[in-house]
Every structure is written in structure tokens, then in C-alpha cells.
Amino acid sequence: MNIHEYQAKELFKKYNVPTPRGHIAFSPDEAVKAAQELGGSIWVVKAQIHAGGRGLGGGVKLARSTQEVHDLAKEILGMQLVTHQTGPEGKLVQKVYIEEGADIKKEYYLGLLLDRALEMPIMMASTEGGMAIEDVAHNTPEKIIKVSIDPLTGFQSFHGRKLAFGLGLPTEEIGAFIKFASALYKVYMDHDAEMIEINPLVKTGDGKFLALDAKMGFDNNALYRQNQVNEMRDLSEEEPTEIEADKYGLSYIKLDGNVGCMVNGAGLAMGTMDTINYEGGKPANFLDVGGSASAETVAKGFDIILKDPNVKAIFVNIFGGIVRCDRVANGIIEATKITNVNVPVIVRLDGTNAIEAAEILNNAGIANIIAATDLADGARKAVAAAKGE
Amino acid sequence: MSILVNKESKVIVQGFTGKEGSFHAEQCMAYGTQIVGGVTPGKGGQVHLGQPVFNTVAEAVAATGATVSMIFVPPAFVSDAVMEAADAGISLAVIITEGAPVKDMMFAKAYAVKKDMLTIGPNCPGIITADECKIGIMPGFIFKKGNIGLISKSGTLTYESANQVVKEGFGITTAVGIGGDPIIGLSYKQLLPLFEADPETHAIVMIGEIGGDLEIQAAAYIKEHITKPVVAFIAGQTAPAGKRMGHAGAIISGSAGTAQEKMEALEAAGVTVVVSPADIGKAIAKVMATL
Numbered sequence: 140m141n142i143h144e145y146q147a148k149e150l151f152k153k154y155n156v157p158t159p160r161g162h163i164a165f166s167p168d169e170a171v172k173a174a175q176e177l178g179g180s181i182w183v184v185k186a187q188i189h190a191g192g193r194g195l196g197g198g199v200k201l202a203r204s205t206q207e208v209h210d211l212a213k214e215i216l217g218m219q220l221v222t223h224q225t226g227p228e229g230k231l232v233q234k235v236y237i238e239e240g241a242d243i244k245k246e247y248y249l250g251l252l253l254d255r256a257l258e259m260p261i262m263m264a265s266t267e268g269g270m271a272i273e274d275v276a277h278n279t280p281e282k283i284i285k286v287s288i289d290p291l292t293g294f295q296s297f298h299g300r301k302l303a304f305g306l307g308l309p310t311e312e313i314g315a316f317i318k319f320a321s322a323l324y325k326v327y328m329d330h331d332a333e334m335i336e337i338n339p340l341v342k343t344g345d346g347k348f349l350a351l352d353a354k355m356g357f358d359n360n361a362l363y364r365q366n367q368v369n370e371m372r373d374l375s376e377e378e379p380t381e382i383e384a385d386k387y388g389l390s391y392i393k394l395d396g397n398v399g400c401m402v403n404g405a406g407l408a409m410g411t412m413d414t415i416n417y418e419g420g421k422p423a424n425f426l427d428v429g430g431s432a433s434a435e436t437v438a439k440g441f442d443i444i445l446k447d448p449n450v451k452a453i454f455v456n457i458f459g460g461i462v463r464c465d466r467v468a469n470g471i472i473e474a475t476k477i478t479n480v481n482v483p484v485i486v487r488l489d490g491t492n493a494i495e496a497a498e499i500l501n502n503a504g505i506a507n508i509i510a511a512t513d514l515a516d517g518a519r520k521a522v523a524a525a526k527g528e
Numbered sequence: 529m530s531i532l533v534n535k536e537s538k539v540i541v542q543g544f545t546g547k548e549g550s551f552h553a554e555q556c557m558a559y560g561t562q563i564v565g566g567v568t569p570g571k572g573g574q575v576h577l578g579q580p581v582f583n584t585v586a587e588a589v590a591a592t593g594a595t596v597s598m599i600f601v602p603p604a605f606v607s608d609a610v611m612e613a614a615d616a617g618i619s620l621a622v623i624i625t626e627g628a629p630v631k632d633m634m635f636a637k638a639y640a641v642k643k644d645m646l647t648i649g650p651n652c653p654g655i656i657t658a659d660e661c662k663i664g665i666m667p668g669f670i671f672k673k674g675n676i677g678l679i680s681k682s683g684t685l686t687y688e689s690a691n692q693v694v695k696e697g698f699g700i701t702t703a704v705g706i707g708g709d710p711i712i713g714l715s716y717k718q719l720l721p722l723f724e725a726d727p728e729t730h731a732i733v734m735i736g737e738i739g740g741d742l743e744i745q746a747a748a749y750i751k752e753h754i755t756k757p758v759v760a761f762i763a764g765q766t767a768p769a770g771k772r773m774g775h776a777g778a779i780i781s782g783s784a785g786t787a788q789e790k791m792e793a794l795e796a797a798g799v800t801v802v803v804s805p806a807d808i809g810k811a812i813a814k815v816m817a818t819l
Contacts, residue, residue, distance in 0.1 A: 255740040361629035390774045405774025406682020409763035410805035416766045417804040427774045458684045460667035515806035
């Protein structure tokens with residue numbers, strides 16, 4: 140789960156990670172009020188969406204008068220902001236963050252994430268602030284300094300020194316940097332964060348460090364104990380069909396092909412997409428129905444898959460283990476009674492009681508259900524059906 | 529022969545009396561696994577499925593001589609259960625539970641390593657040595673005895689692969705579901721040498737997926753140390769970047785962790801990489817014919 144920049148900064152403030160002052164606004168008038176409250180003579184109007192690259196997309200702009208704050212807020216609010224992370228359709232901007240201007244002397248990058256190979260968090264810093272860190276890693280990897288932090292000992296001053304000296308900071312600024320980095324590590328650990336990215340981290344004219352931007356993502360498995368983070372969830376930033384699927388214990392991700400897939404298990408679900416691709420088709424979605432594959436979840440799965448008008452055929456691929464195939468077969472038949480399935484459904488059931496399951500499907504006499512014998516056969520039949528063959 | 533577990537393995541179940549723990553413990557016993565007891569704090573002294581229940585893992589180990597624990601406790605209690613097992617001298621913990629927080633596993637894994645306890649999972653189907661011992665939730669009947677070792681991040685793809693191997697007339701020595709979380713216990717790199725050393729294992733099937741770089745590490749290891757043929761499939765060739773594909777760890781970050789880079793690394797290491805998971809069985813038949 141991700142949160143907005145202004146929400147991440149709220150968490151930062153609680154841990155004394157310095158950020159510029161700012162207020163959230165939902166209308167141009169609120170934006171002006173926010174600017175007046177902040178005072179000063181220069182403000183930044185920042186679109187709040189869950190995607191990076193907002194500045195390049197025209198979602199972050201500088202204002203030198205409250206009138207300009209008003210005009211920019213009006214321009215940005217309601218726009219479909221397109222960045223390299225949103226896809227070509229962009230994302231609707233529903234709120235803007237009005238922030239005081241900062242006296243920027245130098246920009247850096249600072250990030251924290253889990254290093255899966257080391258099995259501990261790593262903090263990364265770079266002098267190439269404001270650039271996409273993936274590009275820096277690709278073009279000039281020597282400009283990224285990394286420290287791994289053993290969770291059993293936590294963040295130590297030496298971690299901070301290694302980063303600070305690596306960035307070439309003068310000795311008198313190192314103390315402030317260590318304090319900043321140490322507080323950030325605490326934000327990360329205390330909230331079960333998956334990643335924090337500050338790009339840019341800026342040094343101001345008076346030698347202070349400020350998080351000018353803030354991006355945070357969280358471990359979904361830990362949300363049950365992160366009430367504050369949960370309250371920050373913005374459902375309007377997420378795919379509506381994915382949220383609905385989640386309610387029924389289904390894991391769904393929309394793709395751009397025309398062969399719908401319903402599979403038990405995440406690995407087999409990906410493998411099924413790959414098989415469809417291998418057989419010359421394009422998968423319309425990832426869908427893991429989980430362990431039970433009951434009539435109700437299968438029916439819900441059909442509903443969700445068929446919300447996508449591109450879907451021309453559905454491949455149901457269930458490997459029955461603990462869940463018996465005959466029960467799944469009955470579930471599929473029930474599901475076609477609960478919901479209207481108007482495309483060919485190719486069903487491959489293998490594993491426990493697969494033979495009984497095939498009989499049940501054949502005897503049901505449902506015209507648009509086509510039985511398949513194995514994974515390749517099912518994928519081939521589904522691809523052919525989607526092509527109208 | 530086999531790896532890690534066999535018919536002599538004495539197994540306890542943490543979360544023994546819960547719904548999932550009970551159901552699967554019973555299935556494991558029916559398969560032939562020596563389930564010698566279980567742990568449910570507060571229910572010590574009771575008898576469940578004909579076996580003693582203990583309040584602590586230490587008591588269970590002392591009374592039964594168990595060396596393996598199968599963990600079914602709810603996600604919030606997984607790290608506690610793993611650390612308790614490690615503290616009690618268990619040598620292998622098989623963690624079935626799905627949904628444990630990553631931070632918890634980071635601490636639990638570090639502690640297990642410190643206590644020399646091996647772990648499998650979390651979020652995995654477990655481990656099975658065909659016809660001897662099943663510690664997990666997989667349907668046992670698919671795993672006919674044979675000479676193929678199997679390592680997989682995914683549960684149902686493990687079943688799919690084993691099924692294909694059996695349909696081609698071969699069978700399984702041991703199959704290990706290592707789990708698809710960002711932090712897991714035993715990985716390819718630790719399991720490959722065990723299969724290499726096992727005389728009954730003649731070839732290895734390795735199922736990976738997008739996210740992380742365990743498969744890349746495995747490729748480097750295979751190139752240097754593995755002489756037995758390896759057949760691999762990487763799930764998620766058609767997965768979009770930045771989206772979590774069901775498993776917590778199955779995510780392409782930026783341009784890292786793609787199926788393509790993993791397939792290339794494995795191919796360069798001499799592994800037979802199949803593009804379609806429907807071809808795993810056929811690929812095994814092909815490599816076995818050359819032995």
C-alpha cells in the first residue's frame with residue numbers, strides 16, 4: 140500500500156524528520172488560504188497522486204503570489220496527470236499540497252528499502268538528487284552509496300558517517316545528516332514500511348537538511364497493526380476492480396489482453412498467463428481464486444473478469460489438491476447459474492477427483508463450457524476461442 | 529535417500545489444535561509422517577489426534593525428541609513461533625502460514641540462523657519426501673517416488689510440475705516449496721547442493737518467479753557446482769512491472785527481477801529453461817534420456 144507525499148510528511152514530522160511546512164487543499168480557495176497561513180512570498184503547488192515523476196508531468200509548480208497559487212491550483216486540480224508511472228491515461232488529481240518555498244543549495248537522494256538478498260534494510264544516498272534513482276543506478280552506479288542496517292542493532296552513527304562522507308558533505312554538516320537519517324530509519328521500522336524515498340533531499344542555504352519530497356510504501360501483511368497508516372489509505376488511487384476482488388479474497392490484476400484467466404495459486408496463475416502468451420494469445424488478467432474455489436468465489440471471479448469488455452474467452456485452470464476437482468466443477472456450474480457468462484469458458488481441472496469432475500462438466504450440458512485435458516490444451520483452446528475460431 | 533526429511537523424521541505441529549493445523553496434521557499422519565505431538569499454549573496435557581499437546585516447544589522436544597516443527601499459527605504470531613522453535617533446539621521449521629509481516633520474518637530468520645535452525649517458508653506448501661514424509665499442505669498422492677528433486681516458490685506450480693513429471697513416467701525424491709515472500713528460509717542455493725549430494729536424485733526441477741534475485745544466485749551456483757541436469761521455469765514473463773502478482777515477493781522493481789533476466793542467467797548456466805510451464809515434464813523426459 141502507498142500513501143501520498145503530504146501523508147508521508149505527516150509521519151516524518153512526528154519523528155522530527157525535517158520537511159518544509161505545508162497544507163493540503165481540495166480547491167483553489169483552500170489553496171490560497173493555505174498559502175496565506177504559511178506566509179512568505181513563494182509557494183509550491185504539488186499535485187497529490189500515487190505516482191512518481193509528478194514534476195515532469197506538470198503537476199508541481201512554483202507560485203510567487205497568492206493569485207498565482209489560486210491559478211495553479213485551479214489548473215492542476217482535476218487534471219489527468221500523466222507521468223512515467225501512471226500509464227498513458229494518467230491519474231486524476233483531486234488534491235494539491237501547498238508548501239512553503241525552500242532555499243535550495245544542493246539536492247540529494249535518500250532512500251530506504253529491504254534488500255532481499257541481505258535480508259535487512261538498506262539505506263541509499265546519492266548526490267544525483269532529483270533524478271530517477273533507477274537511471275542513476277544504471278548509468279552511474281558509483282554515485283549511489285549504500286549501507287545495510289542489521290535490524291538487530293538498528294541504525295548506528297557509522298552508517299550515517301559512511302553515507303555522509305560518501306556524499307562529500309563537509310564535516311560540520313555530518314551531525315545534522317546523521318540525525319536526519321537515523322530518524323528516517325525509525326519512521327521506516329516503526330511503520331512496517333516497504334520503502335521510503337526522498338527525492339530530492341535538499342540542503343538549504345543555512346546548512347539544514349529538508350525532505351522536499353516523500354514517498355512511502357508499506358508491507359500489506361503488517362497493515363493489521365498500523366492503524367495510522369491504514370487511515371491514510373486513499374481508495375480513489377487504487378483500481379476499483381482490484382479493491383472489489385480483494386473484498387472476496389481474490390487477487391486480481393487487470394492486463395490488456397483478451398483471454399480471461401481464473402486460477403488457484405499465484406504461481407500457477409502467472410504460469411497460466413505465460414502459457415497463453417506462449418500459445419499465441421494475450422492474457423486479460425491475473426486472478427488467483429485462492430484455495431477454496433467455491434461456487435461463490437468462482438461466480439465473483441467471472442463477474443470481475445467480465446467487467447473488462449476485451450475478454451473474449453475465459454480459461455479456468457484449477458489444480459485441485461486439498462480442494463477436490465468435483466467440488467470445483469460443481470462450483471463452476473453453480474457459478475454459471477448465479478452470474479451470466481456470455482463467453483466461452485475453457486475448464487481444465489486436474490488433481491484430486493479430476494475424472495469425476497470431467498464427467499460432471501460433460502453431463503451438465505452447458506453449451507459454452509469446453510473441457511480441457513491439461514495446461515497446454517486448455518491454453519490452446521482458450522486462445523482459439525478468443526480469436527473466434 | 530532424500531533431502532532434509534524422511535520416514536524417521538519426528539515432527540511436532542505448532543498451532544496443532546487450530547482448524548488448519550488439525551486438518552493438515554491429520555493429512556500428514558495419513559501420509560505416514562511421524563507427527564509425535566503438538567504445541568498450543570494453554571492446552572498442554574491434552575491429547576489431540578492421538579498425540580500429546582504441550583504448552584511450549586521446549587517441553588514437546590524434551591518429551592518426544594522431535595527435530596522438525598510444522599508451523600500453522602496465525603500470521604501475527606509466526607515470528608514468535610519460529611523463535612520459540614529455534615530456542616528449543618528444533619533443527620528444521622516448516623512455516624506454512626501466509627501473510628506474516630516482512631519485518632517479523634527479518635528478525636525471526638536472523639534468530640533462526642543464529643540458532644542453527646533451518647527454515648522453509650513462510651507462505652509455502654511445505655516439504656515432501658515421496659512415500660515417506662509429508663510436512664505441509666500438498667496433496668500427497670501426486671508425488672510418486674522417483675529420481676527428480678523439485679524446488680519451487682509456488683504451491684500449485686509445484687503440484688503441476690510433479691504431476692507432469694509423473695505423467696512422463698518419472699517420480700520425485702523430495703519436493704520443497706520455498707515460498708514466495710520477500711524473506712524466506714532455505715532457497716535454491718542451499719537446496720541445490722543437497723540434491724547434488726543425494727544419490728537418488730538424478731535431475732532437478734526448479735520453479736522460480738519474478739521478483740528478487742534468488743534465481744540469479746542459483747544460476748551462478750549451478751554453473752560452478754551442480755553437475756546434475758536442471759530444468760527451470762520462471763513464472764511471470766507476462767507480468768507488468770511494479771505490480772505485486774499475488775505473492776508478496778512477486779514484483780518487478782524498476783527493471784530488476786524480471787523473468788527474462790532470470791531465464792537468461794539460468795540458460796547461461798547450462799539449465800534447460802522452458803518458456804511454457806506445460807513443457808516441464810517433457811523437458812525432464814528429455815534430460816533423463818541423456819543420462
